[in-house]
Amino acid sequence: MKHAPVIRLAAAVLALAALASARAEDLVPLKVELPKPLFVGTPRPIKVSNLEPQQDAANRPPVMVPPGTALLSRGKPVTASDSYPVIGELGYLTDGDKSGVEGSYVEFGPGVQWAQVDLGAPARLAAVAVWHFHAEARVYHAVVIQASNDPAFKSGVTTLFNNDDTNADGLGKGTDLAYVETYKGRVVDAKGVVARYVRLYSDGNTSDELNHYTEVEVYGRPVN
Amino acid sequence: MPKTLSRWLPLAIVTVAALWLRTRGLALRPMHADEANQAVRAGELLETGRYAYDPRDHHGPLLYYGVLPVAWCRGQGTLAGLDEVTVRLVPALAGTACVLLLGLLAAPLGRWPSLAAAAFLAASPPAVYYSRYFIQETLLAASALAAFVCARQWLREGRARWAGAAGACLGLMLASKESAPLFALAAFAAFLLARAAGGPPLPGRPARGLLAGAAAAIAVTALFYSSFGAHPSGLRDLLGGYGQALARLRGANTGHEKPWWYFLRLFTWWRAGGLVFEEAGFAALVLAGFCAALARGTPLLRWAAAYSGLVLIALSAVPYKTPWHAVDLAPGFALLAAGAVAAPSRTRPGRWAASAAALAVLGMLAFQADRSARAYASDPRNPFAYVHSSPDVLRFRPMAEAALGRSPDGVIRVISEEYWPLPWYFRGLARVGYWDRPPADCDGALVIASADLAGAVRSRLRGAYAESYLGLRPGFVCVVFTPRP
Numbered sequence: 001m002k003h004a005p006v007i008r009l010a011a012a013v014l015a016l017a018a019l020a021s022a023r024a025e026d027l028v029p030l031k032v033e034l035p036k037p038l039f040v041g042t043p044r045p046i047k048v049s050n051l052e053p054q055q056d057a058a059n060r061p062p063v064m065v066p067p068g069t070a071l072l073s074r075g076k077p078v079t080a081s082d083s084y085p086v087i088g089e090l091g092y093l094t095d096g097d098k099s100g101v102e103g104s105y106v107e108f109g110p111g112v113q114w115a116q117v118d119l120g121a122p123a124r125l126a127a128v129a130v131w132h133f134h135a136e137a138r139v140y141h142a143v144v145i146q147a148s149n150d151p152a153f154k155s156g157v158t159t160l161f162n163n164d165d166t167n168a169d170g171l172g173k174g175t176d177l178a179y180v181e182t183y184k185g186r187v188v189d190a191k192g193v194v195a196r197y198v199r200l201y202s203d204g205n206t207s208d209e210l211n212h213y214t215e216v217e218v219y220g221r222p223v224n
Numbered sequence: 225m226p227k228t229l230s231r232w233l234p235l236a237i238v239t240v241a242a243l244w245l246r247t248r249g250l251a252l253r254p255m256h257a258d259e260a261n262q263a264v265r266a267g268e269l270l271e272t273g274r275y276a277y278d279p280r281d282h283h284g285p286l287l288y289y290g291v292l293p294v295a296w297c298r299g300q301g302t303l304a305g306l307d308e309v310t311v312r313l314v315p316a317l318a319g320t321a322c323v324l325l326l327g328l329l330a331a332p333l334g335r336w337p338s339l340a341a342a343a344f345l346a347a348s349p350p351a352v353y354y355s356r357y358f359i360q361e362t363l364l365a366a367s368a369l370a371a372f373v374c375a376r377q378w379l380r381e382g383r384a385r386w387a388g389a390a391g392a393c394l395g396l397m398l399a400s401k402e403s404a405p406l407f408a409l410a411a412f413a414a415f416l417l418a419r420a421a422g423g424p425p426l427p428g429r430p431a432r433g434l435l436a437g438a439a440a441a442i443a444v445t446a447l448f449y450s451s452f453g454a455h456p457s458g459l460r461d462l463l464g465g466y467g468q469a470l471a472r473l474r475g476a477n478t479g480h481e482k483p484w485w486y487f488l489r490l491f492t493w494w495r496a497g498g499l500v501f502e503e504a505g506f507a508a509l510v511l512a513g514f515c516a517a518l519a520r521g522t523p524l525l526r527w528a529a530a531y532s533g534l535v536l537i538a539l540s541a542v543p544y545k546t547p548w549h550a551v552d553l554a555p556g557f558a559l560l561a562a563g564a565v566a567a568p569s570r571t572r573p574g575r576w577a578a579s580a581a582a583l584a585v586l587g588m589l590a591f592q593a594d595r596s597a598r599a600y601a602s603d604p605r606n607p608f609a610y611v612h613s614s615p616d617v618l619r620f621r622p623m624a625e626a627a628l629g630r631s632p633d634g635v636i637r638v639i640s641e642e643y644w645p646l647p648w649y650f651r652g653l654a655r656v657g658y659w660d661r662p663p664a665d666c667d668g669a670l671v672i673a674s675a676d677l678a679g680a681v682r683s684r685l686r687g688a689y690a691e692s693y694l695g696l697r698p699g700f701v702c703v704v705f706t707p708r709p
Contacts, residue, residue, distance in 0.1 A: 087498035102498050110615075135497075139693045139701055165692055178693045180701070206695025208603055209615045 028069075029062035063189045065126035065219060073117050073198075073218035080115040082108040086210065093117065098215040100134045100183065110209035112142065112169050116199040117216055122149055125190035125220040128160060128198055132205070133212035134181045140211070142168040142203035143178075145188055147195035158195065161188040168203045181205075185215070194223055234339050235327045242323040242346035245593060246316040246355040251308040253601040254613045257697075259358040260645030263311045266291040267303025267651065275451045277458035279402075279465030283360045285448040285458075286399040290314040290363065304652025311358045318366040319355025325369035326555050329376065332524045333559075333566050340582050341562035347589035348558060349503065350490070350550035353597045353608040360401045361548040367396035368407050369555055375411075375437075382427030384436045391437030395444025402462075402469035406538060407552060414530035423523040473542040482545040487536060490550050491557065496605040501596055505585040506561060513560030516567045525563040532556030547610050561585070604698045613645050614695040620672070621649045623704065627670035628653065631707070634669025639681050640702065641674055671705035678703035 078090040088106030093115055097104040108115070125147055132140050142164035148157045162174025179186060198218050202211045255263065266288045269275040277285055291306075294313045300306050327342035345351055355362050371393035378386035397404040427433065449458040472478055491510070494501040510532075517529035532553060539549050565582045568574030600606040602615060624636050636656045638646055643658055650656045662677055666684040673681040674696075682705075689705040696702055 107498070137699055137701065138695065141693075165690070204615065206616050206693060206701050207614050207698035210603075 026067065027064040028067050029064060063127045063187050066221065068221055069126045069219050070221065071217055072119050072123050072220050072222070073216060076120060077118045078115060079118070080108060081113045090115070093213050093216045096215070098131050098185070100131070100214050105133055105212050105214040108211040110204060112201060112203045113211040114199050114201045115213055115216065116151070116197055117218055118151070119196050119198070119218060122194050122196045122223045123220040124223055125193050125195055125198070125218060127187055127190050127219040129185050129187045129217040129219070130200055131185035131214040132181050132202065133214060134183045134185070136207065137180050138205045138207045139178050139180055140202045140205045142166070142201065144169050144171050144174065144201040146171075146199045147190065147193050147197065148199070149194070149196050151197055153197070153199055158193045160190050160193070164203070169201045171201065190220065231335070235324065235342060238327065238339060238342045238346050239320060239324045243316070243320040245346065245352050245590070245597070246319050247313065249598060250312045250316065250356055252598070253356070254615055254617045255308060255645040255648050256357065256612055257644035259311070260648030262287060263306065263358055263648055264303065264651065266311060267306045270295050270300070270306060271302045274454070276455045277449050277451070277461050277465070279461045279468055283401045284399045285451070286363050286396060287314065287358070287360045289448065306651070312356055315357060315359070315362040316355050319351060319362045321366045322351065322362065322369055322555060325366065325373050326558060329369060329373050330524070330559055330562055332522055333562055337562045337566035340565045341558045343586055344506065344558035344561050344589065345555055347586055347593050348554045349501070349589065349593040349596045350547065350608060351554045352593040354548050354551045356597055357548070359548060361551045364397055364400035364404060364407070365551050365555060367393050367400055368411070371397060372411060378433055379424070379427060382429070382433070384433050387433030388436040388440045391440030392444050394437065394441040398441065398445045399448035402465045407535065410531055410534040410538065413534055414527050417530040418523050418527040421526055473544050478544055480546055481543040484540045486545045487540055487550060487553060490547060490607055491553070494607045496607070499600065499603070499605045501592060501607055503589065503592060505588050506557070509561035509564045509581065509585055510557045512564035512567070513562070516563050517560065521563060525559070528556050528559035528563065532560060547608050611697060613697050616695040617645055617649060619694055620646055623706070624650055624653055624656070624670055627706065631669035637666060637668040637671045639663070639666065639671065639673045639677055641676065642696065642700065646672070669707065673703050673705065675701045675703060681705070
């Protein structure tokens with residue numbers, strides 16, 4: 001607890017830094033609807049605070065977004081590298097069900113896999129939130145999130161998040177931190193990039209070789 | 225076709241199919257902590273010739289000695305040279321022998337029903353899964369089936385050599401695992417129960433056969449537990465092993481306590497995380513066979529019903545349960561299912577219906593066996609992949625080799641409350657150390673810490689390290705510290 005003031009100070013500095021980065025308009029905290037914590041079977045006690053030093057999921061500062069930012073991805077079509085998921089359907093990614101129970105997540109095969117959300121039209125993206133699988137403490141490997149107007153992601157690609165420290169995905173090494181999955185998911189700042197498609201990669205996880213998505217949410221504003 | 229060939233060819237084909245199911249892709253599944261632990265002990269025996277029975281969770285010596293001939297055949301003589309295929313071939317060959325032995329044991333049911341019994345066991349998901357798994361259970365099952373076959377021959381022919389062979393196989397059972405007496409007692413009790421409803425007369429001079437059997441059993445048991453005379457106190461330790469086994473069965477906070485219906489669920493319908501592993505059709509045949517045995521079964525079928533019932537009750541009654549005990553139930557269940565197939569076979573429509581049911585169940589069993597043993601071999605939703613290592617464990621060895629390549633004089637530190645199966649994967653590497661709490665000096669060419677201890681380790685590191693994360697098993701994450709260049 002003796003570090004609490006330091007943590008609060010760090011959070012305040014980060015929040016101020018985020019505020020300072022606002023250019024022409026005021027920013028407001030992004031409010032992401034969170035599913036309830038899920039406990040399946042006997043909980044396995046594992047302390048994970050070391051994975052994100054000084055910044056655990058509970059104290060992670062909110063991503064700051066422009067006023068009027070809305071959820072754009074609900075019900076939008078999804079494609080994936082694995083067209084025939086082992087379990088679930090691609091539509092689960094954008095159906096709003098983040099409960100994490102059986103029937104709420106889609107499971108792709110082993111190795112590097114991606115899932116892609118088509119927003120239908122280019123939008124100015126504010127944030128991307130992803131819940132892989134939160135029924136158990138696990139870390140997904142080589143998580144990369146990209147945005148583009150090219151559905152093939154061959155041109156105009158912006159990388160929003162990359163913790164692939166071994167270049168397993170073949171998209172270049174990333175320096176973002178790996179993290180343990182929880183019901184809070186992971187919210188990534190999209191920095192106002194304009195894109196129609198959002199693609200998410202992973203390469204298995206610390207429990208098995210498979211790739212899971214419970215929900216993906218893309219926030220932003222349509223581009224007129 | 226010669227009569228002998230036509231008689232034995234179908235069983236040979238089933239046995240070859242069983243061998244194929246049990247041996248293809250043997251090295252693909254990551255090593256379970258129990259497998260790794262025992263493989264390292266087997267490698268030490270192979271390398272040094274030394275073995276001493278350890279009654280604490282390591283079970284009998286047969287598994288370790290069983291590795292020797294396979295390793296020699298494959299030209300492996302050290303722990304570093306040993307591989308997954310070699311150690312897993314031991315249970316795989318034992319599991320294949322189980323199929324052949326059950327075909328022989330089931331012969332009184334008739335030609336096709338006995339073949340069906342062998343085929344059911346060949347495709348049984350738990351039998352296939354644990355025949356590819358370097359633990360004692362399949363060796364115990366094979367020894368037990370061999371003992372039953374020999375004992376039946378003794379009962380039929382009255383020759384003492386069959387009794388001696390049965391005793392030797394009982395010795396192998398005892399050399400497999402401390403739970404062996406349970407199955408021997410269940411088999412004997414089932415024999416008495418089955419005979420209560422009638423049966424052939426006992427052989428003449430039974431005392432002579434019993435004496436030969438007992439002598440053989442004691443001799444084989446003593447040979448293995450004394451490490452072939454090199455470690456006589458192993459025999460004394462065996463008594464302690466039985467005490468530990470009894471304490472475990474009573475199930476005081478072992479972490480393996482499960483409800484009484486656990487094995488019934490394993491053999492019927494298991495759903496987890498969107499996956500279903502089921503043997504409902506097979507279970508229906510087993511139930512039908514049980515009923516047929518009670519109604520008008522042959523002595524063999526009555527014995528199978530009594531034996532399976534007693535073993536099921538015993539395993540279900542104790543709180544301590546692990547899924548590999550299903551291997552001990554599978555042969556008896558296969559016999560009962562074959563009995564169900566045999567029951568309506570006296571008429572032509574009955575034979576067709578029985579054949580169709582048997583083939584349908586066999587197909588489903590083979591499908592389930594393949595997906596549990598291969599596609600979902602280490603998936604935590606697979607009921608047989610019990611507290612299994614995650615595929616991430618395969619990544620540790622390349623990281624360690626790369627680290628030692630960068631720093632040939634460096635040390636690899638594993639600092640974790642649990643670290644198996646890593647010692648198996650790090651076999652042959654120099655300067656690998658294991659700590660269950662952070663030492664004063666944590667620096668190394670590669671430092672692997674459990675998530676719980678990573679904070680303390682991080683605070684003691686003097687150098688600059690990059691951090692990445694690998695899983696040991698579901699829910700157990702390790703932090704890997706790699707020195708920055």
